Amino acid sequence: MHLHTGLLTLCFGWAFAFYPNRECPDVGLSDLTDEDITRNAILTAVATFMEGNPLPGKPGFKPGELVDLVPLTPTSLFKAYFRADVSPNQFIQAIQNIVTGNDEVERLYAQQSDYHFHCEQITKSITLFQQYRDEIFTQIKVSKDKMDVNAYEKAQLKMGMALHILQKFYSNTNWVEMGKRTTYRHLVNASDPVFPIASSAIKTCKDCLPTESGSLNCSGNLLVDNLLTSGYKKLETCAAKPKGKCGHGGKYDETRLQSPTGGINKETANPELSPHSNLHDKAARLAENATVEFFIGPGFGFLDSLGPSVFRKFFNLQGYSLSFVIDTTSSMSDEINLVKTICINIIKKVMNSSDAPYNYVLVPFNDPSFGPAIVTHDVAYFQSQIGALTATGGDDCPEMSMNGLKLALANSEPRSNIFLFTDAGAKDVALLDEVMIQASSVETQIYPMLTGYCSASGDVVEDNEYMKLAKVTGQHYTRVQKGKLNSVLGITELALNSAPAVLVQVTERTKKLLFYVDETLRELSISVKKNNDVPFYFFLLTPGDTDKTRSRRKRAVTMDAKVSSLVNTTNYQVVKVQVTQPGQWAVEMSSLDTYTFEIAGKSLLDFSYKIMEEKNGYVLPIQGRPEKGAEYILSVAVEGDSGKLTLTRVIIFDETGKINKAYDVNKSTDSRGQLRVSVPVRFNLTSFTLGIAGKTESGSEFHRCKPHLIRTESISLKLSEGQKSTLTEGTSLNVLVIASNVGPDQTFTFNVKDELSLMRSFNPQSILIAQGQNVTLTATFEAPKPLSQQLSSLVTFTAKGGTSTNYLKSVITVVPEVKEIPDQDPPQYNITQLGDICKGKKKSVQVCKSHNWDLEFQAWDNISGVFVELGLPAAEIPPVYSLNCNDTIISGVSWASCQYSSDCCYPHVSLILTDATGNANLLDVDFRDSQKESWSSAPRIQSSVVLAVSLLSAIFY
Numbered sequence: 001m002h003l004h005t006g007l008l009t010l011c012f013g014w015a016f017a018f019y020p021n022r023e024c025p026d027v028g029l030s031d032l033t034d035e036d037i038t039r040n041a042i043l044t045a046v047a048t049f050m051e052g053n054p055l056p057g058k059p060g061f062k063p064g065e066l067v068d069l070v071p072l073t074p075t076s077l078f079k080a081y082f083r084a085d086v087s088p089n090q091f092i093q094a095i096q097n098i099v100t101g102n103d104e105v106e107r108l109y110a111q112q113s114d115y116h117f118h119c120e121q122i123t124k125s126i127t128l129f130q131q132y133r134d135e136i137f138t139q140i141k142v143s144k145d146k147m148d149v150n151a152y153e154k155a156q157l158k159m160g161m162a163l164h165i166l167q168k169f170y171s172n173t174n175w176v177e178m179g180k181r182t183t184y185r186h187l188v189n190a191s192d193p194v195f196p197i198a199s200s201a202i203k204t205c206k207d208c209l210p211t212e213s214g215s216l217n218c219s220g221n222l223l224v225d226n227l228l229t230s231g232y233k234k235l236e237t238c239a240a241k242p243k244g245k246c247g248h249g250g251k252y253d254e255t256r257l258q259s260p261t262g263g264i265n266k267e268t269a270n271p272e273l274s275p276h277s278n279l280h281d282k283a284a285r286l287a288e289n290a291t292v293e294f295f296i297g298p299g300f301g302f303l304d305s306l307g308p309s310v311f312r313k314f315f316n317l318q319g320y321s322l323s324f325v326i327d328t329t330s331s332m333s334d335e336i337n338l339v340k341t342i343c344i345n346i347i348k349k350v351m352n353s354s355d356a357p358y359n360y361v362l363v364p365f366n367d368p369s370f371g372p373a374i375v376t377h378d379v380a381y382f383q384s385q386i387g388a389l390t391a392t393g394g395d396d397c398p399e400m401s402m403n404g405l406k407l408a409l410a411n412s413e414p415r416s417n418i419f420l421f422t423d424a425g426a427k428d429v430a431l432l433d434e435v436m437i438q439a440s441s442v443e444t445q446i447y448p449m450l451t452g453y454c455s456a457s458g459d460v461v462e463d464n465e466y467m468k469l470a471k472v473t474g475q476h477y478t479r480v481q482k483g484k485l486n487s488v489l490g491i492t493e494l495a496l497n498s499a500p501a502v503l504v505q506v507t508e509r510t511k512k513l514l515f516y517v518d519e520t521l522r523e524l525s526i527s528v529k530k531n532n533d534v535p536f537y538f539f540l541l542t543p544g545d546t547d548k549t550r551s552r553r554k555r556a557v558t559m560d561a562k563v564s565s566l567v568n569t570t571n572y573q574v575v576k577v578q579v580t581q582p583g584q585w586a587v588e589m590s591s592l593d594t595y596t597f598e599i600a601g602k603s604l605l606d607f608s609y610k611i612m613e614e615k616n617g618y619v620l621p622i623q624g625r626p627e628k629g630a631e632y633i634l635s636v637a638v639e640g641d642s643g644k645l646t647l648t649r650v651i652i653f654d655e656t657g658k659i660n661k662a663y664d665v666n667k668s669t670d671s672r673g674q675l676r677v678s679v680p681v682r683f684n685l686t687s688f689t690l691g692i693a694g695k696t697e698s699g700s701e702f703h704r705c706k707p708h709l710i711r712t713e714s715i716s717l718k719l720s721e722g723q724k725s726t727l728t729e730g731t732s733l734n735v736l737v738i739a740s741n742v743g744p745d746q747t748f749t750f751n752v753k754d755e756l757s758l759m760r761s762f763n764p765q766s767i768l769i770a771q772g773q774n775v776t777l778t779a780t781f782e783a784p785k786p787l788s789q790q791l792s793s794l795v796t797f798t799a800k801g802g803t804s805t806n807y808l809k810s811v812i813t814v815v816p817e818v819k820e821i822p823d824q825d826p827p828q829y830n831i832t833q834l835g836d837i838c839k840g841k842k843k844s845v846q847v848c849k850s851h852n853w854d855l856e857f858q859a860w861d862n863i864s865g866v867f868v869e870l871g872l873p874a875a876e877i878p879p880v881y882s883l884n885c886n887d888t889i890i891s892g893v894s895w896a897s898c899q900y901s902s903d904c905c906y907p908h909v910s911l912i913l914t915d916a917t918g919n920a921n922l923l924d925v926d927f928r929d930s931q932k933e934s935w936s937s938a939p940r941i942q943s944s945v946v947l948a949v950s951l952l953s954a955i956f957y
Ligand SMILES: *[C@@H]1O[C@H](CO)[C@@H](O)[C@H](O)[C@H]1NC(C)=O
Pocket: 181, 182, 183, 282, 285, 286, 289
């Protein structure tokens, strides 16, 4: 496909772990990426949870009924769990946030070996993972009832980062090579036993063998099969590959040709990139299982640690909110009564259906007060709370509506609908951008319902803040005269939809609008708005309607029993239609004019998208809004439950809904139920929306679009290359952000805000940036001291100038000072007696069986106890042997006095001495060489500790 040629030059660079996601062309079909692993694990964990927690009043599930769904996708899972068409959009968003956090590690911590288990940083990586997990768990536990949608978003991002570390264990250590077919439980449950780790002195790898084709064959390059080790990769935090130590390997590993050559990574199924590519699948499956255990491991997992209600909330399993933000100043009493009666009646109609919202949110606002937010599941209580609102005060006209919206957004589930009732402008209009950004990031739609307007300045505003807000969040701006609100409240019914999908949203001068209705659509709403007051009506034509049948009908819309009218005013009409026949439908207008159409409906066929950029050789989701004219990769995933779908076009629409650019593609649902394409794009419009077109399995055409307007900006903010984001308690950190302006010369003002108020100052506050130039914004953060636990703070940088605004969100992590250097020293030992009776010529079984040899040694560790075990491969373990140790503690040091003995048919032993942290040493004694070779050679003793073992006075026989 010619579209993808541009991508081939991307994604070169480093390759650290499993690849982040499927957008990178280096990723083969059989590769499992970080995203695949995370997504599959979440689906399994959530399906398991759902099986155990059926909806109240619904029948339970048989074991496996949800977990074994084929394919197991968010859509198939939601449909089976709710036993109804319920959109998994919010759940998909939670998955996306976790995956973004996972991907972010490649952006923020690419140079840190402990985020990747590189360079034998095994203990450090485990500790780091556990710190992340503990912080997330504690944070949620402590602020459970105060956790709003932003706090959950941050927890999802952090969780993704933690999972990245966990998953790397399987691609970058030798766990899989050791033949392990279960997960390393100690990682997710610290009380599970620790596995011995090769100390720095133990050689772990030998050279790989050069092949005829010039590449390396690394099978069997590991020298240890009972100790954990990992590959070295040259990074800022890892200067070199020591002698005798494994490499990471693959064509992006600079030291792959330095002895020991090659490496051990299993991040892909491609031998060019991964020396142990044959084990990729095993490693990825274990990483997936470990991720499942992280979430639902009995007793220690996320679910058992935090409980089912947090679990539901964390994964957005609970549907959407219907939220009302109501102006309670004295002029609003009639409106409040209408909302109470009309809206509540509409809500009651769907109350017990799957279309009902998960909960209701009510936020009153006045001047200067606003809130509190009332959040409830109970319709009667909600009704009484609306009824109890009193309309008073608010002397001057504009009120605190943006604060009200902000509060409602924080208290609503993602992808909710918020109705705003007011007759005044926003006094706090400075918050408009923040509200827009927040609404867009959770894809919540805001419906401003105005019965008047006055601006703060008293001027008439052509394009008021509510229009701007509506334009960005779904085009639902309504303004009627006082006393006429009842005629438009019917649109509340459109918001009560458990699987909303938009087909067409367009403003055009026309007499007839054609559109495709696919068979997944259950019901359809047709909304038509006009800018003038010339009355209009329209015919609705279904595929069966010929010109003849149509001519017999007058106002087809109202004649048909399956059509109901929700709104009917001079310039705004909304009807709801039951779909009887898929195919090409049309709306025919009574006269040629400019109309705004929105055709929407209920369907599980929908899509999600990510705007991505090339970074560190990977393709990662962008931060903030896209920059006008810059190159991006647009990744589109189609969701649906209707078998095989084919995507044929990805479409960029301008603000009016006209096609700006369409990319032809041709891809169908794969065996895992996924359908995803990426196309290289350049957004040269100031704002745009996205849509797709394709075919269902039966061949009927489908169209979908996202009503959210995406803005491009001439200003962009990016973390400077190699920027650190971690600081130790009591220290400070400068975070450098590059602000680039591709628009005309402009003065920009900056702002930096962080949750925990760690930011002390930033500079400059405001500066002129010429076209094509950039400036560096420096923000100084200070970490508190003392600190008992890792903390993180979500930081938002914003830049604003002229009509351009952009933002960057980043997480700053504060870690406690390392009070003691983690124990890196393996236990030591001293051989006190070594019987050498087996030395000499190899004897027959009869003879060797009748002679025993002994080894006595003392092992000690300065920090913890020593655990001694046999480290021989199964085939070399003697049928009869003894290994006994006595432990004593002498002035704080743990000593183990041990004896080992076996017969001379097994004239060698390998003992693993491990401390509590996993640091391990090997004690090897081997008489086999001496048996084969000369009489005088000493037994081979291999260890890191230089020993006086020449005490052997050979007793030959
Ligand atoms: C992962 O877990 C599943 C379910 O417990 C199990 O059937 C499967 O064998 C495990 N896979 C691996 C690679 O351990």
